[in-house]
Amino acid sequence: MKIAKPRLVIDPFEWLRGYGESRVSFYSVGPDVILDIQYEKEAVVDSEEVVLTIKREIVFMSVRCFIREPFPGGTMFEFDGDSCEFQLGKLTEFRNSEWVREDLKAWRSASSHEPLELKHFSIQFLSENLTFHVLAADVFLSNELSRS
Structure with missing residues (x-):
């Protein structure tokens, strides 16, 4: 299925460390699907530098379909456009999607x-x-949450 006209929605590297996420999992609550992204963050607690495990959630509301695939790997989607428009690792909306149609x-x-x-x-x-x-x-993207 063809996808095109990408639009950046969220850039996780604005809050993730350079080496990215520590763990990603997902679950659903009613019609919503939540991606739980855990990562490490350095902080000063009581004058001591510590590494905290933090999480943020990307919440997809009123989900109709959800696909999880290995990356890199085969995909059922074919990007139609200039490859520099599509930025890997960033939450993107495809404004032209055969899947939606x-x-x-x-x-x-x-x-x-x-x-x-x-x-x-x-x-x-x-x-x-x-x-x-x-x-x-x-x-939408949640605020930082302590890992529980």
Whole structure:
């Protein structure tokens, strides 16, 4: 399936250390899918430098479809455009996505209800060698959370 017209949504390297994430996992809560990203951060606690394990969550709201694949590896998506437009490791929305069009077509053939306006999001985690593709209504990034 062809994807094109990428738009940067979140750049994890604004808050991740240079070597990236320590661990990535995912889970769902109702119709939402949450990517749990753990990473290390240096901090000063009681005048002593320590390394804390922190996490942030990328929350995809009202998810219709979710794909997890190894990265690098085979993919069902073919990027159509100038490769310098697409930045690996960053949460990207593809404003032109055959996946979105096909899902909308399938929805309309099976339902008379108005479908959600879905967006195709993608992110690669280079240290974990994973990529995620998500059809969702929207996405947001949590604040830093202590690992529990």
